[in-house]
Amino acid sequence: MTDAAATTQNVGGARSLLYHVILCAVSLVMLYPLLWMLASSFKPDDEIFGNASLWPDSFTIDAYIRGWSGLTVSFGTFFWNSLVIAVLSVIGNVISCSLAAYAFARLKFPLKNFWFALMLGTLMLPYHVTLIPQYVLFLNLDWVNTFLPLVVPKFLAADAFFIFLLYQFFRGIPRELDEAAIIDGAGPWRIFWSVMLPLSVPALATAAIFTFIWTWDDFFGPLIYLNDASQYTVQLGLRTFVDSTGKSDWSALFAMSVVALIPVLLFFGIFQRLLIEGIATTGLKG
Amino acid sequence: MTTTAQIPLTISEPEKRSRRRGSLSRTLVSYSFLAPWLIGFLGLTLGPTLASLYLSFTNFDLLQDPQFIGLANYQRIVTNDVKFWHSMQVTFTYVVMAVPLKLAFALGLAMVLNRGIAGLPLYRALFYLPSLLGASVAIAVLWRQLFAKDGLANVALGLFGIEGPSWISDPNYSLYTLVLLSVWQFGSPMIIFLAGLRQIPPDVYEAANIDGANKVQQFFKITLPLLTPVVFFNGIVQTIDAFKAFTPAFIISEGTGGPIDSTLFYTLYLYQEGFAYFRMGYASALAWILLIIIASFTAFSFLTSRYWVHYND
Structure with a gap:
């Protein structure tokens, strides 16, 4: 040298x-x-x-x-509510978004490009624009103060982000696999169920994890739709805690903040590679 | 007669019908996949978007039917609403400070991480963690304490003999604590920058080295131009996100946008008008103004992008 x-x-x-x-x-x-x-x-x-x-x-x-039972309703209830909403949201998002993504990625139908452009357009739409009419709609359906306004939209693929994520992933799957299945006499539903979904587990998992974390952290939705403390999510419970005892009891407030972060930290610990790849490949805002 | 002649050149009528039926049933199957999204799109996005446009021309308090008042809401917003202009100023200050700082941090650290550093996955994960947690109420709670008069930030400044102000409750500083909270979450754009840097072939730098270009020249002549598509993408996503910021300002100011409206983000003002005072028509007009701002910003970015974004094809 x-x-x-x-x-x-x-x-x-x-x-x-x-x-x-x-x-x-x-x-x-x-x-x-x-x-x-x-x-x-x-x-x-x-x-x-x-x-x-x-x-x-x-x-x-x-x-x-002190924190766990610091309010009239215990944090156990808030946790349960958040968990129910998050799990239902995950199920709804994974089903509805993968269906739409498959249609856009693989099927031919009239007006496809038109709908696809509109779907991409909704990615940019600030939710404030739909906020008030949606509230009026859910109010008239008598859904305010239930979990329905927070959960039903997920079953209707309202998070276009995930359609896009899964669409990108489906397009990466070789078409030969579909064609082989078509020769075997499989229709779109069979192909979707037994070819696409099994091959898309990483993308479905990414969508599921992000949905869980974002739903868990969501503050605005519950703030608007849930009025009754027994329906509150962890985020709302925490906010109530800030307003009531928080200023005098910082340690209890911190304790409950730590508890509120635990599910997200767990997901991060277990799935951080999937999360980081999901952001790097699709530009999810994370 | 040859075998080929037996293949009919024209499609018989019944055949045509069955094909048409085939394509109709294919369309139906396709739409069955699309149905949940389509119902959601029409019922929860398109319908409400048009409805809020209509509501923005009305007086509507939920109790009585909306009364059409023409452009009165918009007129009042522009000419006679101090809070609107104030919240605009707060939001624009926030966007203009938070987005470039956050992107600069993200790019700087992505470049350091791209040097083939050992332990890259660990650093990347640590830097990313705040992005994942940042939106939660718990972090806003933490921020409130960090920047309180006797909070952690002032304890740290005290080590250098500096006596810090009461950041959160001083209207001169409260907004900056939120800017800092946004910059703290530089992890997700950093990951996207890192993916972009990986796409730049190393031989470009080797050639530049041979030509005697120094590091600064290499950054401005190679790295930055080749990275402009990623800068463009991150810029748009982060800016739109910053316009929509809500939770931290709400928690830190206890829903008021205080002190003295110094953290009255646009979305917070919209929320107050709609859900504290139930001026739903007025809030709809505010929402449409937000949409117009975001759409103009996006359109402007796309239109100017061809002058500064270099696509490699």
Whole structure:
């Protein structure tokens, strides 16, 4: 190895160390607040403010007990409500979006391009435009203060994002597979069910996970449609908590915030590769 | 007679009919796949969009039937609504600050990560985490504490001997805490930038090195031009998203947009008009103005894109 080459390599090593220092510093600054919130949820109240330490001097789970039953309705109910809405939304989105995506990706029918263009158009439409008439519609159907306004739209493929995601994925599946199935006498439903869906598990999983997380985090929908505390989702429960006891009981508020984040963190821990690939390939806003 | 002659050159009438029936049934099958989306589109998107356009020309409080009042809502919004202009100013300030900062962070870190760094998946995942959590109420709650008078941010500043203000409750600073919250979520555009950087062939840089181009020249002459489609995409998605921001402002200001309307995002104002005061016609007009702003922005971006977005084909 010549001297020059050796020098370049050393510079490379120093530079790569510098990059790691930068990346670690950024990660630390970004994640410190989250870790601190976790730590604070185990601290007694007077230890939280003005204290940046990540280790509680006196460790206590009181805040979780206080927070869990801090409102007239327990967080267990909020959790159950959020779970019901999120699971139904996942089922609805996966079924309805994959059906529409299959039609756009594989089938020929009149007005296809017209509908496809409109579907893409809805990706840009701010939901505020449909908000008020939808509210009036659901009010007239007597659906306000039930889960229906939050769940039924998912069964009608209202999240065009996922149609697009699955459409992209279906188009990547070789057509020879459909054609082989057609020769075997399979119709569109058979092809959809036994060729496309089994091959699309990663895309379906991505759609399912994002639907779960977005529904879990959704605040605006429940805020508008759910009035009764027994119907509240975790996000609404948390907000009520802020408004009522929150300002005096930070540790309990943090404890419930941590609890509210747990499902999302779990999904992140288990499926982060799928999530990141989903964003990289389709540009989902994540 | 040859065998080919037996194949009829014209399609017989019954055959035609059965083919037509075949294509009709194929259409029906196709539409059966499309049906859920189509019902949803007509009933929950197109219908309501047109209905809200109509409502925007009316006075409507849910209790009585909408009364047609022509352009009065729009007229009042533009000429006689201080809150509207104020919320516009807040929202535009937010968009103009948050989107470029967020994209700059995303691009900068994507470029560092693209250097073949060991541990890339771990860093990528850590940076992405805030994007996934950012929209939740829990994070807004955390933000409120971080930037309180005796919050974590001021404890950190205190280490440098700086006494920070009460960020959240000071109208001069409250909006910036929300900008920071948005920048904190740079992870998802970063992942998209990273995917874009991977598409740039390394031999372009090798050629530039041989020609003696330095790193800065390489960034402006190679990386950035080749990445413009991704910048374009991220820019549009993030801008539209920023216009629609709601939850953090709602939680941090307890639904008021305060202090002194300093965080009165457009969507928050719309929500107040529609669901706190039940001025549904007025709120519909506000929604249509938002739609027009977003549509003009998108159209403008697409129209100008051919002057600055380089597609590689």
